[in-house]
Amino acid sequence: MAVTLSERAAQHVTSYLAKRGKGVGIRLGVRTTGCSGMAYKLEFADEAPEGDEVFTSHGVTVFVEPKSLDYIDGTELDYAREVLNEGFKFNNPNVKNECGCGESFNV
């Protein structure tokens, strides 16, 4: 069981954390919402959340909410640039289908 970051994503997270000046890593999770059932959560973590699964990928500490791990296990978080927009992208092998915009999904 693991969640990883692409090298590019890790670089961005590291620099965001450095410029933010605080935080021990990032925290991923899902919640039941949105048009296709679930949506990702992607947040900074200011302290290690109790009970979270902890992974390290390219030097970045990644916390995953224990209840969410089943849904995103095997995910690689990537950083992508699309025309003018840029941001993080979940490459999640568990997804069966997602809504048109890709902001919510189900497994």
Next chain:
Amino acid sequence: MALLQIAEPGMSTAPHQHRLAVGIDLGTTNSLVATVRSGLAVVLDDEAGRSLLPSVVRYHANGDVNVGYAAQAAQNSDPHNAIASVKRFMGRGLADIDDIASLPYRFVDAPGMVQLRTAAGVKSPVEVSAEILKVLSRRAETALGGELVGAVITVPAYFDDAQRQATKDAAQLAGLNVLRLLNEPTAAAIAYGLDNASEGVYAVYDLGGGTFDISILKLSKGVFEVLATNGDSALGGDDFDQRVFCWIVEQGRFQPLSAGDMRLLLTKARDAKEALTEHTEVRVTAVLSTGEMMDATLTQADFNAMTASLVSKTLAPTRKALRDAGLAVDEVKGVVMVGGSTRMPCIRQAVADFFRQTPLTNLDPDKVVALGAAMQADVLAGNRAGDDWLLLDVIPLSLGLETMGGLTEKVIPRNTTIPTARAQEFTTFKDGQTAMSVQVLQGERELASDCRSLARFELRGIPPMVAGAARIRVTFQVDADGLLSVSAREQSSGVEASVQVKPSYGLGDDEITRMLKDAFTHAKDDMYARALNEQIVDAQGLIAATRAAMAEDAALLSADEIATIEASIAALEKLMAGPDVEANHHLAIKRGIEALNAATTEFAQRRMDQNVRRAMAGQKLETFG
């Protein structure tokens, strides 16, 4: 799939509910848009990777509109329709623009704000600004992949209500929701994180392409207060280019230049100036259309020498701003550099020498205002935990109204943090008065005529009462953008009237500093003027009351007594009208009032007795009845 940003802990948004917010620096020369991505403020570039959008709008006869570089390129070929620096006309009347003759635009004098005749019809500065905002808003929506919930737009600290309202109107026209207007120096300070810094005084030195502004800010409890602003609306990087241009012409011993050659040499001059930021000398070569040539080397030392007077021209307003704020140089805790021209080493050195400390320069001076605005927008859109910061601004000039005798009654003093609301009770001056005119004023002076009138409205339908019995509550409310609404309500009848201040024309920064300065220099005159006017109001009231009493109860007076009272009234009236040369004229009027009071004491006594007798007579009837 959609691209996500990292949110603050616990602040993840639901799908399709990202609170996308931007900060916009709507500049005189260039404009920018910035946002906060994964906790970090960034400026958004256009498709060509350029972050600056020249604040130039060109109108075509077929209704097409160009904004930015294309419009800028057409400034020479189509001067009437390619509008630059429209910010200077926002909220201004024709009379407020002093260099109208040197501008190529076809101005139309309109009530309130000047308008411009273009190939696409008459356009107001608000419409022109809206075109710039539309482009930035579209750029942001493409870059962020969603609709914006709102924007924070920056304005100079000296912008008055008319100019702020015009900016808000432009945003509305562009379909932007304005979260807040933010003062430019405050935005720069936020970008440097000074709002999280310890309390203290900070200076923001802003030297742009064509304008110079210095602001002294005081940070206390997370609130930035603008202590003083000063500047020069006709001093900027362009003037430095001009000096280098003259040097080039001198070096090449060029004859009078064609327009094309002049533009070429100006570009060379600017390139040379920019090169000297990084290098100690630069080789300048040019070939004119006439075949004339020049090839010379400009050293940083030469450049510094030829622009030294420009540099010192920025220090004079800086000194003044500090003096207005009542501060010494060593009380300034930090200096923020804003504007592309602050890249020049000579400017940095001069500022460092002046403030005896190294100014903050690690953020791009062209972007710092937009970045600060983006950070504020992020907070206002609700993307950060609430305890982070709630930033407030202050009003630059006191707001009040005119009372009897042409005096200013300040309702909200300057430097009050906004949003704010204050109420004060006023009353009627004459018996049976059924209407009251409320003149809304802005300024620090004691006499209404020395302050700026923002609006006037009338409260009608006050029930007739004796003078002083009506209770009229006047409420001044300033919203988070510094815009004012005033309402008046008569408490017993509930009649109400109000006004939203969209003042008809604006004040310049020079004027605002002048108004502030005048308030200091004229403090003594003002005090005297107030004392004089107060005495005149008292005298008028007393004369009116005496006349009313005499009309009612003339029977109580002998012809002699009437003559004495009339004489006292005449004497007092003469004093009121009398020349206002003597410094203590108000004391003379006061003595006149005392004389009239003395002359009518006996009369007042008799009226009192008569009323008592009448009352007792009534009592008797009742008792026996």
